[in-house]
Amino acid sequence: MASSDTAVSLSNVRKTYRIGEPVHALDGVSLEVSRGSYTAIMGPSGSGKSTLMNLVGCLDTPTEGTVVVGGRDVGALSDRERTQLRGTEVGFVFQTFNLMPRLNAVENVALPQLFQGIDRDERRERARNLLERVGLGDRIDHMPNELSGGQRQRVALARALVNDPAIVLADEPSGNLDTDTEADILDLFDEFHEGGTTMLVVTHERHVAERADRIIHLLDGKIERIEELDGTGESRTGSPAGQEPGGSSE
Amino acid sequence: MNPLESLRLAWRSIRGHRLRSALTTLGIVIGIAAVIAFVTLGASLQAGVIGDISPDDQRNVYGWAAEPDSEGGPLAGAQPVFTQDDLEAVEDLEDVEAAYGYATLQTQAISNGEETVAQGSGMIASGPSYIREERIAEGRQFEMEADEAVLNPAAANQFEENVSLNDTLTVAMLGGQQTDVKVVGITDNSEGLSPFEGFESSPRIYVPTDPYYTEQASMLGIGGGGGAGGGTDGGNQSVTGGEARFLAIIVEAESADQADIDAARESATDYLESDASDASELLGNDLEVQFQTSTELLGQLEDVLNLLQNFIVGIAAISLLVGSIGIANIMLVSVTERTREIGIMKAVGAQNRDILGLFLTESVILGIIGAILGTGLGLVAGYLGAQYIDLPLVYPLEYVALAIAVGMVVGILAGLYPAWRAARTDPIDALRYE
Numbered sequence: 001m002a003s004s005d006t007a008v009s010l011s012n013v014r015k016t017y018r019i020g021e022p023v024h025a026l027d028g029v030s031l032e033v034s035r036g037s038y039t040a041i042m043g044p045s046g047s048g049k050s051t052l053m054n055l056v057g058c059l060d061t062p063t064e065g066t067v068v069v070g071g072r073d074v075g076a077l078s079d080r081e082r083t084q085l086r087g088t089e090v091g092f093v094f095q096t097f098n099l100m101p102r103l104n105a106v107e108n109v110a111l112p113q114l115f116q117g118i119d120r121d122e123r124r125e126r127a128r129n130l131l132e133r134v135g136l137g138d139r140i141d142h143m144p145n146e147l148s149g150g151q152r153q154r155v156a157l158a159r160a161l162v163n164d165p166a167i168v169l170a171d172e173p174s175g176n177l178d179t180d181t182e183a184d185i186l187d188l189f190d191e192f193h194e195g196g197t198t199m200l201v202v203t204h205e206r207h208v209a210e211r212a213d214r215i216i217h218l219l220d221g222k223i224e225r226i227e228e229l230d231g232t233g234e235s236r237t238g239s240p241a242g243q244e245p246g247g248s249s250e
Numbered sequence: 251m252n253p254l255e256s257l258r259l260a261w262r263s264i265r266g267h268r269l270r271s272a273l274t275t276l277g278i279v280i281g282i283a284a285v286i287a288f289v290t291l292g293a294s295l296q297a298g299v300i301g302d303i304s305p306d307d308q309r310n311v312y313g314w315a316a317e318p319d320s321e322g323g324p325l326a327g328a329q330p331v332f333t334q335d336d337l338e339a340v341e342d343l344e345d346v347e348a349a350y351g352y353a354t355l356q357t358q359a360i361s362n363g364e365e366t367v368a369q370g371s372g373m374i375a376s377g378p379s380y381i382r383e384e385r386i387a388e389g390r391q392f393e394m395e396a397d398e399a400v401l402n403p404a405a406a407n408q409f410e411e412n413v414s415l416n417d418t419l420t421v422a423m424l425g426g427q428q429t430d431v432k433v434v435g436i437t438d439n440s441e442g443l444s445p446f447e448g449f450e451s452s453p454r455i456y457v458p459t460d461p462y463y464t465e466q467a468s469m470l471g472i473g474g475g476g477g478a479g480g481g482t483d484g485g486n487q488s489v490t491g492g493e494a495r496f497l498a499i500i501v502e503a504e505s506a507d508q509a510d511i512d513a514a515r516e517s518a519t520d521y522l523e524s525d526a527s528d529a530s531e532l533l534g535n536d537l538e539v540q541f542q543t544s545t546e547l548l549g550q551l552e553d554v555l556n557l558l559q560n561f562i563v564g565i566a567a568i569s570l571l572v573g574s575i576g577i578a579n580i581m582l583v584s585v586t587e588r589t590r591e592i593g594i595m596k597a598v599g600a601q602n603r604d605i606l607g608l609f610l611t612e613s614v615i616l617g618i619i620g621a622i623l624g625t626g627l628g629l630v631a632g633y634l635g636a637q638y639i640d641l642p643l644v645y646p647l648e649y650v651a652l653a654i655a656v657g658m659v660v661g662i663l664a665g666l667y668p669a670w671r672a673a674r675t676d677p678i679d680a681l682r683y684e
Contacts (some may be wrong), residue, residue, distance in 0.1 A: 059597065059678050080601060087599015098594045098681065102266045112598040115251055159598065 006068070007166045007198040008033040008056050013065035015051050015221075025051040027221035028065070033167065035247045038189075040209035043218030049202045050171075052218065056200060057169050058086035070166040087115055091160025095172035097152040099144040099159075105131060106140040109158045116163065130158035134188060150181035157188060167198045173199050174208055251604045253611070263588075271616060274580045277573025278620025278660060279627060282653050286628025289649050291635045292559035296552060298641040307382070308506035309347070311515050311541035312446060313522075314498045315529065318538045324445050324547050329537055330495040333528040334460070340501060340521055345513040347504050350377020351459045351496035352446055355466055356424035360455070362409045362417065372405065372454045373421065374447065375463035377434035379444060380500060381435070381456055389415045389435030394458045399431035402518040404440035405453035408431075421455070423466060431457055445547040446498055458656040459496070463674035467494035469631040495532075501541060573620065574660040581613050585675075590670055593680025613665025614658055621657020625650050 004074040008031075026048045033039055035055075043049050054060040058074050061082070061249060067074040074082060091112075092098075099108045109127035117133035131140050134154040136147075144152055153173060159169045170189070174182035176228045193199050201212060209215045215227040264271045312324065320327030332351065340349040355373040359366050374380075378391040379398050392398035399419065406413040413419065417433045437443075440451040447454070504513035522529045522539045529539070585592070592605055629645060636643045 054678055057597070083405075083596065083599060083601050086597065094681070098590070098597075100591055100594060102262050111595070114597070115599040115601065115604055117251065163599070200545050237397055 005030055005034050007037070007070070008200070009036045009068045010052075010055070010062075011066050013062045013067060015048075015055065015057065015060070016063040024221050026055070026062070029218075029221070029223055030065075031216065031223065033198060033200060035166070035198055036196050036211040037214075038192075038193045040212035040215045041200065041202045041218060042204060042206070042215055043208050043224075044204070044221075047218040048185070048221040049204075049218055051221075053169055053171055053202055056167065057090050057092060058082050087112055088163050089166040091163065091165040091168040093153065093156050093160050093168060093170035093173045095175040097144070097149070097176070099152055099155055101144055104141050104143050105136060105147065105155045108144065108155055109162055109174050112159060112163050126162060127158070130161055131155070134158045148181075149177050150184055153181075154175060154183050154188065157185070157192075161192065161197065167200055168192070170199065170201045172203055173201060174203075174205070182208070251600075251607065253607070256604075256607045256611045257615075258607055260615055263584075264612060264615060267584075269630060270580060273438070274577055275620040277576035277614050277624065278570065278617055278657060279573075281566065281570025281573040282621050282624025282657065283628035283631060284569055285563055286625050286649060286653055287563045287631035287635060288559065289646050290565055290629060290632025290644070291641075292555065292563075293644040293646045294632070294636040294641040296555055297644040307544050309503045309511060310444070311501050311503065311511060311518070311543055312352075312444065312498065312519065312547060313501060313539060313541040315522075315533060315537045315539050317536050324542075324550075325498055328497050329532065330497040331529040331532040331537065332522070334464070334495040334496075335495055336522060336527050336529050337496070337499060339527065340499075340518050343514075343517045343521060345504060345510065345517045346546040347502040347514075348377065348379055349499060349501045350380060350464065350517070352376045352444075352498040352500055353456070353459065353463045353496060355462060358422040358424055358426075360422070361420040362411065362413055363482065365409050365411070365507070367408050369453065372452060372563050373462075374454055374456050375455060375459040376500070377459065378621040379502065381437065385437050385439075385443065386435050387438040389433070392434055392456065392458050395457060395460050397429075397431055397461070398434045400435035400437060401433055402437045402440045402454045402456075405455050406436050408453050416642065419455075425466070427466075429462070431455070431462075435583040443550075444500070445544050446500075459494075463496075464494040493528075495528075511543060527668070570656070570660065574617075574664045577613055577616055577661065577664035578668060580616075581609060581665050582671070584612075585609065585668045585672040587684040588672075589675060589680045592675045593677045593683065596675070596677035597681060605675070606669045609669035609672045610662060610665045614661035617657040617659075617661025617664070618654060619657075620660075621654045624655045624657070628653075 010029055013026055013029045014024060017023045017025055027050065029048070031065065041049055041052060051060070055062055055074070056069065058069055061067075061075045066086045069085060072081075073086055074085070077085060100111060103111065106127045107122060109130055110123035113123045113126065128137070128140055131137055131154075134157055136151060136154055136158070139147065142151075144155070147155065153176075157168075157173075160170075173189070177185060186208065189199055189201070195211055199212070201208065203209050210229065213229055215229065217224040217227065278288050300431055302314040314325050314328035315331045316325075316327035316329065334351070337349045337351055340346055353375045354371055355375055356372045357369055357371070359368050361367075378393060381391050383391070386400070387403075389400070392400050399411060413436075415433055415436070419433065421429050421431060423429060440453070442448050442450065443453070443456075501514055501518045519539050519541060521527055523533060524530060533539070595605060631648075632645070633643055
């Protein structure tokens with residue numbers, strides 16, 4: 001079982017989808033994510049990245065094996081408990097931002113706390129502070145469609161952090177951003193990481209993954225290899241050859 | 251999530267789709283408005299009819315002889331059995347203040363000097379106190395055995411030159427005879443004076459039964475005649491010779507007190523059904539004398555009104571049903587459209603019941619807004635309708651509360667399935683939903 005230093009741990013996790021032939025989206029994956037670490041997950045399409053994200057994000061349960069998030073076995077929880085765990089221990093950052101279109105920035109950030117029954121004034125105060133920390137202190141009343149892509153992703157990051165989760169899950173967080181904005185967001189990730197936040201980033205872009213302490217390479221539902229980075233950032237200068245022509249939404 | 255927060259979020263999304271929400275609500279507005287308007291009109295109509303029973307009228311009992319099971323309101327199945335002697339005897343009874351006959355005379359035309367107006371009905375023969383003192387605007391009641399008449403304003407004003415007191419009118423009866431009447435009084439309005447007449451406004455001329463009814467009856471050679479809906483089925487009537495028999499009689503009790511009314515009713519019935527009366531000759535085994543007050547007679551009328559109203563309200567309720575289907579439909583569209591938002595909310599920790607509550611709140615808000623607007627519109631429509639057909643306005647206020655409750659229930663019922671679908675949405679699929 002996971003120690004208190006472990007944010008997330010997977011042991012022998014198998015996830016099988018039955019669409020005609022059984023497909024093992026994840027096939028015997030074991031992984032420990034310690035508190036305060038910064039992990040990147042890479043792999044081609046169909047390698048099981050999304051499935052892993054869903055399991056760690058308490059959106060799904062494993063077919064076999066155990067997933068422990070914030071000290072609790074996700075597979076053993078009821079739907080309600082799982083939702084509760086997700087709300088308090090996991091923060092999501094999505095490629096498409098996924099802000100609520102009719103809520104302004106501060107309301108979006110405060111949304112997870114709404115479902116935890118936290119008082120409105122307290123929520124706003126906390127959300128405002130976080131927005132200031134991500135550099136949007138002057139835009140708290142803006143609606144998502146009044147914000148640029150980078151600003152939206154900052155709001156999303158603030159929202160992910162609002163309940164002080166065990167882990168922040170980012171799924172292609174810069175996939176919809178241009179290069180400069182991407183760097184800003186990744187810098188922000190580094191900043192929060194240094195502040196003690198546990199980060200798990202799924203990406204297929206090498207230079208994004210290289211911000212992490214280690215890169216886990218997935219292939220066909222299995223961990224192909226784990227690449228430990230020394231943290232000096234020397235790999236960051238790697239060529240952008242692996243970069244796909246990502247669209248800019250700004 | 252507390253209800254206030256649900257309310258706030260739901261209201262936000264309703265405002266986000268103004269036009270759609272307005273159109274959805276419109277279905278409920280129309281349904282509730284139709285129900286409220288018709289209920290208001292129905293209540294006003296009943297108040298209008300019942301309001302016409304003056305306190306003085308309440309001491310009258312209206313009687314006729316018919317087979318016990320006859321249905322269909324005043325005078326249904328009535329047969330002419332009461333003679334003038336009977337009436338005099340009844341009037342002498344201890345509990346009875348007055349008793350007189352009632353008959354409508356068949357006329358052809360009425361002339362005021364040169365001018366002649368066709369009039370087939372509306373000449374009513376009765377006793378002097380049939381026209382109650384407080385209903386007389388000018389002049390006085392007619393007297394028995396005099397060629398006198400009291401007109402209502404509609405009758406007085408139907409000539410180019412309005413009829414005034416002491417004018418003499420010439421009435422052409424159905425048989426062709428001409429008879430003169432002297433106008434001695436004019437009533438205050440043209441509504442009927444008793445349930446026998448009905449309460450609608452129309453020209454009416456009131457004359458004493460003697461001589462007008464007795465004369466007509468004997469001239470036609472029948473035992474009775476005229477009378478609203480009164481069929482004279484020839485044959486056996488001839489046994490009564492030329493003596494006028496009344497289809498309908500009115501007995502006044504000592505007061506409007508229920509005990510007095512019952513006493514008058516009982517003693518009059520006892521007398522008329524006893525062998526001492528002329529009526530008993532014709533009552534046989536089939537006919538029964540019955541006396542009813544205006545209120546009782548109106549109760550029957552009310553039953554008919556209620557039936558009609560329920561029918562119309564039923565139709566209006568169907569439009570409410572259509573409106574609620576509209577809400578359900580829009581909520582389903584809304585759930586599909588907001589699949590991604592549902593996914594986001596679930597990802598950040600929204601429980602199924604939070605999502606359920608959110609969508610239910612939304613449909614209940616639509617239902618309640620629809621109910622409130624519909625009630626307002628319905629009350630205005632009811633008011634205009636009551637004004638238009640000149641009825642006293644009565645707002646059935648309990649229906650307003652009911653309408654709001656119905657709006658809420660409609661919102662819940664229409665929102666239940668869509669909200670349940672929303673709550674059941676799988677966040678993984680929902681987040682992937684484009």
